[in-house]
Amino acid sequence: MRIQRSCLLCYAREMTANDDNIIEIRDLWFARGATPIFKGLNADIKRGHVTALMGPSGTGKTTLLRLITRQLRPDSGRILVDGVDIADLSKSDLYKLRKRFGMLFQNGALLTDLTVFENVAFPLREHTSLSNRLIRHVVLTKLHAVGLRGAADMLPRELSGGMARRVALARAMATDPDILIYDEPFVGLDPISMGVIVRLVRRMNDALGITSIIVSHDVDEVSTVADISYLLSDGTVAASGSPAELNRASSELVRQFMHGMADGPVAFHYQAPDYAEQLLGRDSE
Amino acid sequence: MKKTRTVEIGAGLFALLGIGALFFLTTQATGGDDFAAKQVFHVTARFENVGSLKPRAPVSMAGVTIGRVQTIEFDADLLDAVVTMVIDARYDTIPDDSDASVLTAGLLGSQYIGLQAGGSDTYLEEGSEVPFTQSAVVLENLIGKFLVRGSNEDDDQ
Amino acid sequence: MLREAYVSLVVFVRTFGALTLFLLELIVQVPRVFVRRFPLIVAQVYNAGSLSLVIIMVCGAFVGGVLALQGYANLTRFNAEDAVGIFAGFALIKELGPVITALLFAGRAGTALASEIGLMKATDQLAAMEMMAVDPVRRVVVPRFLGGVIAMPLLVAVFSMIGLLGAHMVGVMLLNIDVGAFWQQMQSTLGLRDVMEGILKSIVFGIIASLLAVWEGYNAIPTAEGVSRATTRTVVLTAIAVLISDFMITAWFLR
Numbered sequence: 217m218r219i220q221r222s223c224l225l226c227y228a229r230e231m232t233a234n235d236d237n238i239i240e241i242r243d244l245w246f247a248r249g250a251t252p253i254f255k256g257l258n259a260d261i262k263r264g265h266v267t268a269l270m271g272p273s274g275t276g277k278t279t280l281l282r283l284i285t286r287q288l289r290p291d292s293g294r295i296l297v298d299g300v301d302i303a304d305l306s307k308s309d310l311y312k313l314r315k316r317f318g319m320l321f322q323n324g325a326l327l328t329d330l331t332v333f334e335n336v337a338f339p340l341r342e343h344t345s346l347s348n349r350l351i352r353h354v355v356l357t358k359l360h361a362v363g364l365r366g367a368a369d370m371l372p373r374e375l376s377g378g379m380a381r382r383v384a385l386a387r388a389m390a391t392d393p394d395i396l397i398y399d400e401p402f403v404g405l406d407p408i409s410m411g412v413i414v415r416l417v418r419r420m421n422d423a424l425g426i427t428s429i430i431v432s433h434d435v436d437e438v439s440t441v442a443d444i445s446y447l448l449s450d451g452t453v454a455a456s457g458s459p460a461e462l463n464r465a466s467s468e469l470v471r472q473f474m475h476g477m478a479d480g481p482v483a484f485h486y487q488a489p490d491y492a493e494q495l496l497g498r499d500s501e
Numbered sequence: 502m503k504k505t506r507t508v509e510i511g512a513g514l515f516a517l518l519g520i521g522a523l524f525f526l527t528t529q530a531t532g533g534d535d536f537a538a539k540q541v542f543h544v545t546a547r548f549e550n551v552g553s554l555k556p557r558a559p560v561s562m563a564g565v566t567i568g569r570v571q572t573i574e575f576d577a578d579l580l581d582a583v584v585t586m587v588i589d590a591r592y593d594t595i596p597d598d599s600d601a602s603v604l605t606a607g608l609l610g611s612q613y614i615g616l617q618a619g620g621s622d623t624y625l626e627e628g629s630e631v632p633f634t635q636s637a638v639v640l641e642n643l644i645g646k647f648l649v650r651g652s653n654e655d656d657d658q
Numbered sequence: 659m660l661r662e663a664y665v666s667l668v669v670f671v672r673t674f675g676a677l678t679l680f681l682l683e684l685i686v687q688v689p690r691v692f693v694r695r696f697p698l699i700v701a702q703v704y705n706a707g708s709l710s711l712v713i714i715m716v717c718g719a720f721v722g723g724v725l726a727l728q729g730y731a732n733l734t735r736f737n738a739e740d741a742v743g744i745f746a747g748f749a750l751i752k753e754l755g756p757v758i759t760a761l762l763f764a765g766r767a768g769t770a771l772a773s774e775i776g777l778m779k780a781t782d783q784l785a786a787m788e789m790m791a792v793d794p795v796r797r798v799v800v801p802r803f804l805g806g807v808i809a810m811p812l813l814v815a816v817f818s819m820i821g822l823l824g825a826h827m828v829g830v831m832l833l834n835i836d837v838g839a840f841w842q843q844m845q846s847t848l849g850l851r852d853v854m855e856g857i858l859k860s861i862v863f864g865i866i867a868s869l870l871a872v873w874e875g876y877n878a879i880p881t882a883e884g885v886s887r888a889t890t891r892t893v894v895l896t897a898i899a900v901l902i903s904d905f906m907i908t909a910w911f912l913r
Binding site: 509511514515525527623 | 811
């Protein structure tokens with residue numbers, strides 16, 4: 217029986233992808249000052265799958281990530297990771313939880329005074345007592361997986377945007393987390409770099425059986441990589457489903473977003489007084 | 502790795518320089534505490550006027566500091582000042598008829614007590630009182646005397 | 659008007675309280691950082707101290723020289739030129755050493771600390787550390803705070819020493835003051851107590867300057883403008899706080 221490499225990956229994925237939820241968000245309410253950001257949001261992140269969180273700018277996608285990792289606290293509602301409400305965790309349990317996450321920040325957020333190698337080694341040095349030799353092995357492996365083993369001695373300021381993001385991915389992977397979070401991973405990349413990132417996201421998820429959450433508004437790229445997408449708007453989920461389902465959706469809001477239309481439920485014009493009145497009113501003074 | 506070495510050496514040199522500077526300041530810029538005798542004995546003296554003598558002022562003999570002024574108190578009965586001095590126990594051969602004066606160090610200097618040796622064969626010991634004292638020179642009295650004498654001479658002529 | 663004054667007062671008290679709590683939090687973390695991350699502290703002592711040496715030494719030498727000149731010019735009126743040594747020694751060790759060093763430190767090292775931390779905040783590096791379950795206070799803030807606190811007294815000592823040497827050079831070589839008189843007069847007038855006053859001031863100023871610098875950086879608004887505001891505020895607040903506490907310590911020592 218021919219076992220192609222791709223089939224092996226599929227097999228691995230089948231094995232680890234249960235249909236249970238690793239993260240559940242129930243009736244989440246959150247406001248920043250007077251502005252409400254989430255009004256009763258409900259979402260499930262399935263274990264072993266790639267879930268995308270999409271939506272127009274300003275809907276609070278990054279805020280949601282901060283809520284999931286408890287960098288912020290919800291006003292009401294619950295966020296459960298593996299069935300445990302994260303609001304109840306003590307500080308040490310919280311840090312244990314955070315070790316299960318790997319996060320790729322929008323700009324990479326590499327530590328500027330460390331080399332690429334040291335950046336990837338950072339979480340290992342902080343949380344494990346591995347010997348320098350072992351750390352070197354792990355770091356070089358991770359860098360190889362993202363294709364940057366040769367850049368190990370460079371400083372972050374010497375890297376291009378795409379390279380920095382790949383190093384950040386290697387760093388996020390260093391401690392072999394269960395859940396990888398990508399905050400706008402495709403922003404500002406050239407097509408080649410974007411293709412590389414897309415491939416890495418999918419590969420990492422399948423090969424390692426982890427769960428991935430991508431926050432993005434790049435509909436095309438996300439459609440190629442996500443299993444399930446949530447479209448956020450006005451503080452709740454406007455639509456959810458596989459990319460194909462969303463493409464076929466009939467809701468006006470979903471269609472405006474998925475097809476990139478300039479005007480629709482998300483208005484083109486920012487709120488302003490009547491046009492004629494404002495122009496003529498000025499003239500007559 | 503090279504960078505860490507430079508950093509460590511730099512920080513180490515800096516720390517050494519700083520500590521060296523501290524050492525310099527405490528030894529070269531100050532006289533230190535040039536009176537820190539282990540064994541001492543106490544002696545008193547009475548003055549009509551101690552001027553601006555302060556506690557911790559030096560007590561010297563033949564120009565050498567042998568002790569310090571410990572306390573200065575006012576005696577309400579005899580209406581004079583009682584100065585208690587603390588003297589290094591090594592100097593146990595100070596005649597007990599010595600003279601203690603309140604002197605000024607330099608032109609703008611602070612005041613101290615100078616001891617002038619007498620000729621007695623018995624010596625000052627713990628609790629002794631220095632019998633002969635000279636009060637501080639008060640400038641106003643001196644000027645007053647000078648003016649009075651001047652006017653007296655005028656009168657004579 | 660009165661309402662604004664009241665609001666400012668409330669803000670001041672709140673900020674003072676927040677600063678005190680922050681300082682306590684830092685102090686609590688110090689032992690662990692000392693034991694487990696000593697190299698970080700060494701690196702920060704280098705950053706705050708060794709790299710400030712040039713400005714400290716240059717300014718110290720010239721301040722000492724000025725003291726000699728001014729002292730000489732004014733003491734000749736009383737025929738007391740020999741007292742230049744006392745004058746320079748007093749001024750440097752008790753006042754100018756700690757105060758000027760603190761102000762220079764705030765300008766050079768304080769701004770560097772504030773902008774470094776502020777920039778790390780703005781580029782999400784602090785958030786990334788939190789995500790990787792590393793306490794950014796322990797790894798970034800405390801070492802920098804300790805670096806400043808350790809470096810300041812040493813810098814003050816260097817400033818005072820170089821200042822005295824500068825005064826010596828100007829006084830003895832330029833103004834022909836007697837070498838012996840210069841040092842001997844100083845030694846007989848200055849006591850250990852005066853040096854202690856200078857050292858105490860340097861420690862207090864070091865804590866103030868380092869605390870304000872790391873606090874401003876840590877709480878900076880994460881934009882370019884926010885970081886720049888944080889650095890300017892560091893210098894301004896440090897200057898005010900240093901001079902006020904200088905007054906209080908001097909008054910306390912004179913009682």
